[in-house]
Amino acid sequence: LCHPYEMVTSDCWVSCFACGSTSLARAVGAGFAKSSECGACFRTTRFSVEGATIAGPAAALWRRVAAGEAERTAARAAARERRAQEGIVGGTPLPKQGTCKHYGKSYRWFRFPCCKKAYPCEKCHDEVADHEVEWATRMICGYCSKEQIFSNKPCMGCGAAQFKARTTHWEGGKGTRDQVVMSRNDKQKYSGMNKTTSKKQKAKK
Numbered sequence: 001l002c003h004p005y006e007m008v009t010s011d012c013w014v015s016c017f018a019c020g021s022t023s024l025a026r027a028v029g030a031g032f033a034k035s036s037e038c039g040a041c042f043r044t045t046r047f048s049v050e051g052a053t054i055a056g057p058a059a060a061l062w063r064r065v066a067a068g069e070a071e072r073t074a075a076r077a078a079a080r081e082r083r084a085q086e087g088i089v090g091g092t093p094l095p096k097q098g099t100c101k102h103y104g105k106s107y108r109w110f111r112f113p114c115c116k117k118a119y120p121c122e123k124c125h126d127e128v129a130d131h132e133v134e135w136a137t138r139m140i141c142g143y144c145s146k147e148q149i150f151s152n153k154p155c156m157g158c159g160a161a162q163f164k165a166r167t168t169h170w171e172g173g174k175g176t177r178d179q180v181v182m183s184r185n186d187k188q189k190y191s192g193m194n195k196t197t198s199k200k201q202k203a204k205k
Helices: 059-086 122-128 199-204
Strands: 010-015 022-028 033-037 044-048 108-112 117-119 138-141 147-149
Touching: 059 117, 108 122, 117 122
Parallel strands: none
Antiparallel strands: 010 022, 033 044, 108 117, 108 138, 138 147
């Protein structure tokens, strides 16, 4: 899609209102202004162009394109201002690398659409907000502060994991290990399975 980028100047003929004679004005464009004497009646002639507009079937489309680009530019400027107020600087880690008192292994902040502000989690949002939370669709990496679409994949900017992966090493609690859910490549999965218990030990149980 093509749209106007810059209007070039043009030469045009100018008529004197007093005698009707014409003269050539060169490099006329928006903002052009000139005063001179008419070559026929010697009266002072003032000629100016305040602006220019584009006519034709494509003019309306071009105006919509320009308006849309202006809106996007304003939105980007507002986003930069919002990030500056929140203390988010691209290329640097978030405070505590994005963790909070509620989630110590989540290394990211979330951008909540209800207020367009960033918080480490929905609980942090609710502690200070006076409105109901809406689930975030964007997140900010705790290591490099790159804002991106929410996902559980590594950061698009630095490649860092956004949360500590849950493992089954100590699954079950109290320091025990659930061998059922352990990987078969884990050497501890079958540990102790061939051990025998003496009749004396069984009798004590």
